[in-house]
Amino acid sequence: MDLELTGKSVLVTAASKGLGKASALQFVKEGANVTIASRSIEQLQQAQAEILAATGKQVQIVEMDVRNFQQIQAAVRTAAVDNKLDVLVTNAGGPKGGTFQQMDDADWQAAFELNLLSVIRMIREAIPYMRQAGGGRIVNLTSTSIKQPIDGLILSSIFRAGVQSLTKSLASELASDHILINTVAPGRIATDRIFELDQLKADKQQTTLDAIQAAALQHIPLGRMGEPEEFAKIVVFYGSFANSYVTGQSVLVDGGMVKAL
Template identity: 65%
Template sequence: MNLGLTGKSVFVAASSKGLGKAVALEFAREGASLTIASRSREQLEQTRDEIRAATGHEAAIVQMDVLNKEEIRRAIQAASAGGGLDILVTNAGGPPSGYFSVMEDEDWVGGFELSLLSTIRMIREALPPMRSGGGGRIVNLASSSIKQPIEGLILSNVFRAGVQALTKSLASELANDGILINTIAPGRIATDRVNELDSKRAVDRNTSIEEIQEQAASLIPLGRMGTPEEFARYVVFYGSFANTYVTGQTLLVDGGMLKGI
């Protein structure tokens, strides 16, 4: 299948590691004109080198803290300066774990700014160049918690659901501009973030991380965690111009873990 990505301008946020990095690498494999963003220039340069070695394509890099409105503006302007912006992938690290009983106002504000407001700001900056170019694709990375709350992740549960609501709301507003927007929600994908959360659960439950991960895998019909590369392929399709009729939707990439209809 031709995804129609050769030469298309793609901006992937929080892409120096984890799922963002895997997504950026997959876009590069499809021949996109790629800009990657992260807070750490050192990690960005390392990721750029890895993308070059794996695909032969050169990614542009731009430092961006998703909590900083001006940095978001500058980063997306830089990505669109060479001929517009075709595809935006919003992404940010997960907010701190914890239960409602320990969360103070500053935790809620921080979770909102990280998980929801950053997405709003990135989309706002991306729309003018997309509209001037005649359309585009937006993919918001979220979490399976938008469909089923995850114990001990109250901030993520609340604000990731807001991302899903934003996606559904914007689908109607952006359709006449030729802009399709969707949310891709990972289940248990083998990333540093999942390992970090599993390690915390292991300590809380006085067990090993291996035991935590074995228990979790037993609840997944496919019997294992997914890989970042598997997840990235779905993001790239929904963010491509092979996707011509799916918008406002949420796709769970979870190996069948969530059972709700």
């Protein structure tokens, strides 16, 4: 299938590692002109080198903290080619873990800025460049908590759900501009973030990481964690121009883990 991405300008945020980097790599493989953004210039340079080694193609890098509005503006401008941006993939690290009673106002504000306000700002900045391009694709990376809250991750569950509500709302508002917007939510994908959360859970329960992961796999019909590349392929399809009629939707890449309809 031709995903119609050759020569398209793509911005992927939080892309120096994990799911962001995997998604950027897949866009490069499809012939897109990709810009990756992250807080760490050193990690960006490492990701740039790894993508070059894997594809023979160079990606553009830009230092950007998703909580910094000026840096968001600069990243979008940098990614736009001839003032045109075709694809935006919004992504950010997860917020602090814990229960409702453990969170204070500062925790809620920090999570709002990291996981919801950042997405609002990135999309708002990208829209004029997509209109200039005659249309575009937006893919928001969230979590399976948009369908089923995750115990101990209340901040993520609340604000990721907000992103999905934003996606639904914007699907109608942006349709006349030929901009399609969707959400792709990872389940248990083998990334540093998952291992970090599993280790925290193991420490809390005074057990081993292996025990926590074995228990988690019992809830996944496919019986294993997903690989970043598997997730990235779904992101790239929804962010492609082969996707011409799906907007406002959420797809879970979770091996069947979430049972919600």
